[in-house]
Amino acid sequence: MNWFYFASPPTFYRLAGWLAPWFFVVAAVLGAAGVYIGLVEAPTDAQQGEVYRVIFIHVPAAWMSMFLYFVMACYGGVSLTFNTRLAAMMARAIAPTGAMFTFVALWTGSFWGRPTWGTYWVWDARLTSELVLLFLYFGFMALASAFEDPRRGDRASALLALIGLVNLPIIYFSVLWWNTLHQGSSVSFKGTSMHVAMLTGMLLMAFSFWMYSIGTALVRVRAVILERERRSHWVRALAART
Amino acid sequence: MSGLVRTADGRLSEVAQGSFGGGFAWAFSRDFKLAWRHPGETMLVIAFFALVASLFPLGVGAEPQLLVRIGPGVIWVCALLAAFLSLPGMFASDYADGSLEQMVLSPHPMAGWTLGKIAAHWTASGLPLTALSPLLALQYGLETDTLAVLAAALALGTPILSLLGAACTALALGARGGGMLLALLALPLFVPVLIFGAGAAEAQASGLSPSPHLSLLGAGLIVAAIALPPAVCAAIRIALD
Numbered sequence: 001m002n003w004f005y006f007a008s009p010p011t012f013y014r015l016a017g018w019l020a021p022w023f024f025v026v027a028a029v030l031g032a033a034g035v036y037i038g039l040v041e042a043p044t045d046a047q048q049g050e051v052y053r054v055i056f057i058h059v060p061a062a063w064m065s066m067f068l069y070f071v072m073a074c075y076g077g078v079s080l081t082f083n084t085r086l087a088a089m090m091a092r093a094i095a096p097t098g099a100m101f102t103f104v105a106l107w108t109g110s111f112w113g114r115p116t117w118g119t120y121w122v123w124d125a126r127l128t129s130e131l132v133l134l135f136l137y138f139g140f141m142a143l144a145s146a147f148e149d150p151r152r153g154d155r156a157s158a159l160l161a162l163i164g165l166v167n168l169p170i171i172y173f174s175v176l177w178w179n180t181l182h183q184g185s186s187v188s189f190k191g192t193s194m195h196v197a198m199l200t201g202m203l204l205m206a207f208s209f210w211m212y213s214i215g216t217a218l219v220r221v222r223a224v225i226l227e228r229e230r231r232s233h234w235v236r237a238l239a240a241r242t
Numbered sequence: 243m244s245g246l247v248r249t250a251d252g253r254l255s256e257v258a259q260g261s262f263g264g265g266f267a268w269a270f271s272r273d274f275k276l277a278w279r280h281p282g283e284t285m286l287v288i289a290f291f292a293l294v295a296s297l298f299p300l301g302v303g304a305e306p307q308l309l310v311r312i313g314p315g316v317i318w319v320c321a322l323l324a325a326f327l328s329l330p331g332m333f334a335s336d337y338a339d340g341s342l343e344q345m346v347l348s349p350h351p352m353a354g355w356t357l358g359k360i361a362a363h364w365t366a367s368g369l370p371l372t373a374l375s376p377l378l379a380l381q382y383g384l385e386t387d388t389l390a391v392l393a394a395a396l397a398l399g400t401p402i403l404s405l406l407g408a409a410c411t412a413l414a415l416g417a418r419g420g421g422m423l424l425a426l427l428a429l430p431l432f433v434p435v436l437i438f439g440a441g442a443a444e445a446q447a448s449g450l451s452p453s454p455h456l457s458l459l460g461a462g463l464i465v466a467a468i469a470l471p472p473a474v475c476a477a478i479r480i481a482l483d
Contacts, residue, residue, distance in 0.1 A: 080476075128433070135430040142426050146417035155480040156413045160427060163409060163473055170434065 007086050009225045010234045016218040023215035027208045034204030042197040054112040060206035062105035068098035073165045076158030088154035093221035097213045099137035125174035136164040265350030269358030277366035284366045291324040295378045313382030314443030321371050328367040329407040337415050352475040360408045368400030391452045392443040398459040399439040405470040406431045412477035
């Protein structure tokens, strides 16, 4: 199988159009199951009461915010190394979803912080580094669209994404390195300190967010492809047909 | 700076050969000379630093305890903004008049002369700020040992700011949105330096050892000095493509 077959924008445009709805369907199914388990099945937390249920959005969103930045930087690295157009378009397509999840993580976090810590915001290491991540996403999007030549924007923003990658370990380990208000992680690869229903709900939501991210990235990359290739024959033929 | 190489048809031919040190020395002396002959820009950075640092006591109130408390942080934020404002000068004029392209074509390896330019930038902006910081710290009523730690932290931290800023300003060469875009790119990356830099002086002021913060800043400087010059070179190549 030739892996570069799908690296051609017209082929990938069709593939993405075919795949995206399936990812949204899977995201909806997993999300519905996750919401059901999270709101109905999962027991009330002994210390925090019902408030803890924010976790089913907050933690998956925070995971996705870091994971999507990593994926975006990988696409950036691929686009710089192999000089492929599609990888850079994927990096552009992922950035807004990543920024959205970063914002959701901060937003739900502040609503969780109000009843449990008594404040919407503290200048805690993890909150600050997550805020920096949001600005890194904004910087990536601003730099990508700051040039007349879109390829120039692709390359510059890919390099910026790679430089910004140093922030990820800082966010991830911030709760271990600085002993501040944000609690440590409850889930690790070795095991968990959570009730099974809570963990299942959280993982279902995380997978749902993941599938949703892929779906939106595919839809957005289709728009980017059309915009970039607007002068090519296949896009003109497509536009003439519709 | 020249050597013999065999050309395709077998003759010996003399070509210029570059070296890392040669490129560094050349770029450093050139940019330093430029900064020396136009002292206005460095003076502006210093004036900005002193001015903004003296605005804070007027804004938040001049109670001595409060000033001692916020002094290190304020001085760090001012140093960060001053370093940021001097960034566009590093590559922009050379990019505009084409000298940057000639430097890329020179036989010296890119990392050498970019590092030389960054070092010259630091000598003209970070070093005067570091030298001036004890004076401002005295205005804020900081203790002598806190003052020394603050200067040490600035001496370690401002080169990191110059290195990170060089990468950002090279990425933003020729971009729309100029200064604001550069702020969005550079300031988030400056945050860890600010945290550890201000943390060192705060730790000293509250009776703890500042050495963990200073060690982390030193480690950060080493990593930045090794990892960022290639990134700056890549960004310049992208800009000149």
